[in-house]
Amino acid sequence: MEERPLLLLDVDGVLNPLGRQVRGFRRYEVTVGGTVYTVFLHRDHGAKLLRLAEETGAALTWATTWEHLANEWIAPRIGLPSLPVVELAGAEPVADGMSAKTPHVAGFVKGRPFVWFDDALGPEDERYLENHPDVGEFLLIQVDHRHGLTDEHLDRARDWLSRFGPEKDDAIPGQ
Template sequence: MLFLDVDGPLIPLGGKPPKDPEGRAVKVDATGTWDGTSNPLLSRLDPTHGNRLTTLGCELVWATTWMADANEEVAPRIGLPELPVVDWPEDEAPLTPGLHWKTRALVAWAAGRPFVWVDDEISDADRAWVTANHPGRALLHRVDPRAGLCDADFAAIARWLAEHA
């Protein structure tokens, strides 16, 4: 299973969005069609990412504050089908300093199964907590939010999945 965040990994937070010949922000979907009505951050999506994620060969799950909107706004633009969405608990247990607010919920969702978590906010505290509290294998892969998912990230994730297949 691969838990996937949107802001940072799929929508890089650095740089400027591309422009069309008339200087407008370019927004594309998986077919390369310009979409002039959507959230301007969606223009930063890479339409090849859906295929690259699908070919990793694991169950993909949205782990994002976009919630179900990820299926409506992000998935079609990168060529992904509708994916399950992690429902974040409303009455969260007291936060552990340094621990990401998603960590406990993702471990609960995984229910002992191996997982990869792709996010731009993963820390050593999250890794230590998962190691201590999750009986299955886990890769917590931090993506540089300025660049988003890149070739090196896909290679690291594919390598880990192959080693733990």
């Protein structure tokens, strides 16, 4: 049986719009390693992402520089369970304009189809993924960092993932 597709989630710029508070988002102060960060999160994102995962049979996974801290600081504030994490230790840009996360994502997916919600992906990332031997089908969804994740982004992911068919029996997010 083929493994389930993935829904890869960035935090900053996707779940946490950057630059200003967006209507419907709540402000939180998060302290990490003695540094205080301000994040703006929308409670509805968790329920919408869980519904998308259930409907499509996809596994929600963090692909963020927050790494495991996303499970501690972000997930509970938007109603998500603890999720698997794409490890980014030592992530550095590989080429001009390419995200430092892209090689780590390529190594993590192991041929599984995936949708990646991120605000900092471009043509270099797409080319790298298209040419990587461990990467199968994928859809990069560029999110405007000023507004964050929208229903249109979720609908686009749902439409794309619908061709893989949900596996209702094991459609538990993050598994």
